[in-house]
Amino acid sequence: MPANLRAAHPSVVALDAHFGDAILGHELVAGDEHVVFIAPDRSFEILQWLREDPDQNYNYLSDVTAVDYGGGRPIQVVYQLFSIPYRRHLRLKAELPLDGLEIESIVPIWQSANWLEREVWDMFGVTFRNHPDPRRILMPEGYQEGHPLRKDFPLRGRFSRAEQTRRALSQDPEDYYVPSEMGAGRTPQLVPWQEFAGGRAPMSTQTDPSVEEPRKS
């Protein structure tokens, strides 16, 4: 990548100077949009610096999403940042291999990432470490078919319509109206979503963080 392309965006230059090895690449797309590829294991540190450094001041997180190109290629987690004082837009991407879909949650930096990261987990299966509320958001809690926006997920779902209907009918609607759902958000350690499927979720007051299993992706 020629250096003059990077020089067009002051934050790209600053990121290069500040983080060096953790900046894996840079792209200029659609005329004026700068994309910076960052190392996933240092994403939290980089994003925090972008938010807090007075010369960057990216105080508004527009979006967190992911892109799956299919064919076994890594899934990209995409951060759209905007700095209102400097009127600058920057896109960061972290590429995660399919066998290591895990990245640090940025909810401590921007609260707006809370639901956005939950959606990425729900749709792509990317685990966000230390997320305060790691549940599914759009799909039902007991959804067992995987992560719908992945390229290996067929458009009509994994099972036949007959099987999908049978599963939907066999679900107990009472599962969705039990007080244990309120357990979500009370303590940092939450009931993993899989446990809701069998209606075995413990009451929130009895949740013992030590017996919780780590979430399967």
Add this chain to the structure above:
Amino acid sequence: MSKRTLELEISRTPEMGPDFRPARGMMAPTDLPEPTLDSENMLINIGPQHPATHGVLRLLLELDGETVVRCVPHIGYLHSSFEKLGEYRDWNQVVPLTDRMDYLAPLIYNCAYAMAVEKMMGIEVTERCRVVRVICMELDRIFSHLLWLGTWAIDVGAFTPFLYAFQEREKVYTLHEAYTGARITTSATRIGGMMADIPVGWDTGVREFANGVVKTLDEIEFLLSTNGIHLGRTQNVGIISAEDALNYGFSGPNLRASGVPYDVRKDRPYYDYESYDFDIPIGEHGDCYDRYMVRIEEMRQSARILHQALDRLPEGPINVADPRVSLPSKTDLMNDMESMIHHFKLVMEGIKAPAGESYMAVEGSKGELGMYVVSDGGSKPVRWRIRPPSFVNLSVIPKLVEGGLLADVIMVNASLDIVLGEIDR
């Protein structure tokens, strides 16, 4: 009981004063220890089918008396996986999906999607198309805010403003129908232009609407803005500070009500918005009343933009003359073979967008509406992502309602102006 017995019983009461009224004294003995009663918070469920949740939103509330201790929103009841569906359609076929997300402002979504794809492909639309799209977007901003205003008034207990607002909305429905043939699912844009040029006399209709809506707003404001019940229900309810609003990702009128003057039309201008003369209304307190006032004022500003756009509406073609995206004219199609082949390939295979990606943010009626499109060179998107403004706005609701009263939950929810079609997508 006879009168005589009653008198006897009264006269026997030791605390009786001289005027035959009970003497003042302790109502309950105070030397007894307070019993340790176990208290339990009450759980209530609002929605998903409830008129005050403005769609299929479900809120689980934990109440201590009437105070909300915790609020857990549940969404996804309207999930239609539009983003996944979009990956199986070609670029133009995605347009009908966009207006089904925010059915309260369909033209803004149509335009935002087309703008993102055009930016990715490097297409500059014609001057007339730019102005027509500005008219469409401002028209639908008023359209969406009017529905919000009507339902807001219903939530506060006033029915008349609802009727006034919907009378005006009906005019926008008619304008939609005159232009696109549909009242809600407009699907008005195509990559590189619009589905058709505006019909004769449509611009006059928009001008009449822009004049009329301002008068209706005056009438509604007369009913609401200084109404005691309205003030009591909305002022100092659901307050959020400017820093928190930014940190929690508020955008649009909700963010501006907290005092942050961030408007995509001013901060990342598109379609010559910097050359239109309009103001960005901002609030100071970040409560429900400020959000109400900001939206009312925004409608007036949109009416101003409408007049300016109609004044500058240039003549000329509405669709760009780019063979990658535009169909050849019917005359060419019938007369030469190359145009026939070109037409056939565009219709059968769809537009082919070169590999690339683009994030286009526009100021939607609910906030910053981002369209993120990724192409690998084929005729279908690899990824089509909507940055949903109401989704992020709604995620703040636990912070706004916790510690407040149950009745305020309804007002806070109404003040956020959510549309579930876009939250669940």
